[in-house]
Amino acid sequence: MWKDFGFKRNLYDTHPVSGNAQGERLLVGRDAELRGLKNRISGFDTVTTIEGPNGVGKTSIVMVGGFQLYNETLHDGKDSILFLPEPFQLTTEESALDFKRSVYAAIASYFIENENTLKQRLDLQFGLKPLQAWLENPLFINGSVTIGPAGMGGGRTPNESKGFDLHGFFSLVDRLLKAAFSDKGGIVCVIDNLEILNTSQVARQRLEALRDDLFARHGMKWVVCGARGIVRSVASSQRLQGRLQEPIDVKPLSGNSIEDLVRVRVNEYKNSDDALPPVGPTSFGYAFRILHENLRDTLKFCGDFSLWLDESGQVIKDESELDQLFEIWLAEQSEAYMKSLNVPPRAWKLFDDICDQGGSISPSDHEEFGFNSPQYMRGQVQRLEQADLVVSELADSDHRRKTVTVVAKGWLLRHHRSGYEKQLN
Numbered sequence: 001m002w003k004d005f006g007f008k009r010n011l012y013d014t015h016p017v018s019g020n021a022q023g024e025r026l027l028v029g030r031d032a033e034l035r036g037l038k039n040r041i042s043g044f045d046t047v048t049t050i051e052g053p054n055g056v057g058k059t060s061i062v063m064v065g066g067f068q069l070y071n072e073t074l075h076d077g078k079d080s081i082l083f084l085p086e087p088f089q090l091t092t093e094e095s096a097l098d099f100k101r102s103v104y105a106a107i108a109s110y111f112i113e114n115e116n117t118l119k120q121r122l123d124l125q126f127g128l129k130p131l132q133a134w135l136e137n138p139l140f141i142n143g144s145v146t147i148g149p150a151g152m153g154g155g156r157t158p159n160e161s162k163g164f165d166l167h168g169f170f171s172l173v174d175r176l177l178k179a180a181f182s183d184k185g186g187i188v189c190v191i192d193n194l195e196i197l198n199t200s201q202v203a204r205q206r207l208e209a210l211r212d213d214l215f216a217r218h219g220m221k222w223v224v225c226g227a228r229g230i231v232r233s234v235a236s237s238q239r240l241q242g243r244l245q246e247p248i249d250v251k252p253l254s255g256n257s258i259e260d261l262v263r264v265r266v267n268e269y270k271n272s273d274d275a276l277p278p279v280g281p282t283s284f285g286y287a288f289r290i291l292h293e294n295l296r297d298t299l300k301f302c303g304d305f306s307l308w309l310d311e312s313g314q315v316i317k318d319e320s321e322l323d324q325l326f327e328i329w330l331a332e333q334s335e336a337y338m339k340s341l342n343v344p345p346r347a348w349k350l351f352d353d354i355c356d357q358g359g360s361i362s363p364s365d366h367e368e369f370g371f372n373s374p375q376y377m378r379g380q381v382q383r384l385e386q387a388d389l390v391v392s393e394l395a396d397s398d399h400r401r402k403t404v405t406v407v408a409k410g411w412l413l414r415h416h417r418s419g420y421e422k423q424l425n
């Protein structure tokens with residue numbers, strides 16, 4: 001399909017931009033954020049944090065920032081900064097020990113896979129064979145490992161009799177990091193999507209547990225990213241203050257950057273000079289504003305439109321004709337959604353109020369929205385959730401957190417309900 005449009009691949013891929021030279025070309029409008037990120041990682045030994053709405057471009061910034069630091073410190077020997085390209089996630093299911101094990105395994109694999117290149121910039125001092133032996137050991141692979149008395153207490157697996165001591169592996173990796181890096185150097189490790197832990201209380205507990213362990217390791221440089229206020233909430237914890245930096249606040253791309261995003265992708269992926277993108281810069285900007293400046297949602301809708309266009313068999317050679325068609329298609333999408341919904345008037349009123357507040361609210365503000373109890377408001381929020389217009393997280397002990405948020409379908413219907421006028425400056 002993309003070949004027929006004149007492109008090598010999906011122009012509207014929703015994955016984060018990668019930490020490589022192409023990712024660096026694809027990332028637009030983030031010079032200030034990149035500078036801020038790199039300054040924090042290279043100049044401080046505290047945890048760098050990033051906060052911003054869903055789909056705004058946080059992961060992409062971190063990927064490209066890590067890649068740039070890697071290149072900028074190529075000749076810095078022990079002050080080198082390396083970058084683990086796969087971010088980690090903290091989940092409620094995984095134990096602290098399993099998380100630590102996956103971090104150490106990822107670092108060991110990274111060194112093994114890149115041994116030859118790394119030897120040119122770092123003094124590795126010892127061979128990586130023993131690490132490889134650990135990674136290939138079936139007991140290690142299937143998780144039947146234990147922690148000896150010197151390790152982290154309480155982390156024993158049920159399978160103890162068959163297990164062996166994981167502590168040996170941890171100290172091997174620690175020795176490697178000590179040999180490789182000075183106090184300034186290290187490998188950037190990212191914890192992404194902190195908000196999947198749902199409540200700031202859980203996130204705080206998990207990060208506090210890392211404070212004196214992984215966050216304090218020689219040679220590891222941590223970055224924590226999250227959405228919907230969770231990082232900011234956690235960073236204010238008494239135990240984490242001073243160890244976690246104030247979050248870098250990532251705002252939606254502004255000005256011409258949005259149009260540039262499409263132009264850069266077109267340039268990168270076109271097969272011929274007359275390739276015409278199904279959604280060009282103008283329509284992309286239009287959708288971006290309707291969808292409350294969420295890049296991921298905008299890209300998703302553009303992909304859907306491209307599919308529709310291809311399957312409808314229409315032959316269009318002109319950008320403005322495409323722009324018109326896109327506008328009509330979006331309007332038809334929202335009309336079809338609207339017809340399929342059964343939302344009571346009180347819930348619609350709440351929905352409009354949430355949109356007026358910028359798209360997210362805190363459940364503790366029920367009075368402001370005309371409800372005399374949080375429970376009554378909760379019922380209306382549930383109606384909106386069932387209609388896929390908002391998402392809502394568990395009640396959070398941090399009442400300031402805005403945990404009810406309008407999602408893409410909601411913004412599309414908001415546009416529909418306001419007569420296709422609002423938000424389009």
Ligand SMILES: Nc1ncnc2c1ncn2[C@@H]1O[C@H](COP(=O)(O)OP(=O)(O)OP(=O)(O)O)[C@@H](O)[C@H]1O
Pocket residue numbers: 013014015016017026027028029030052053054055056057058059060061193227253261295296299
């Ligand atoms: N500055 C940018 N230039 C070009 N493309 C971008 C930029 N920022 C983000 N994108 C694209 O937008 C989409 C969303 O970006 P990304 O995944 O980095 O956002 P996020 O904030 O991490 O989202 P989430 O909260 O869902 O994790 C991706 O497809 C990414 O390639």
Ligand SMILES: [Mg+2]
Pocket residue numbers: 016058059060192193
């Ligand atoms: Mg992300």
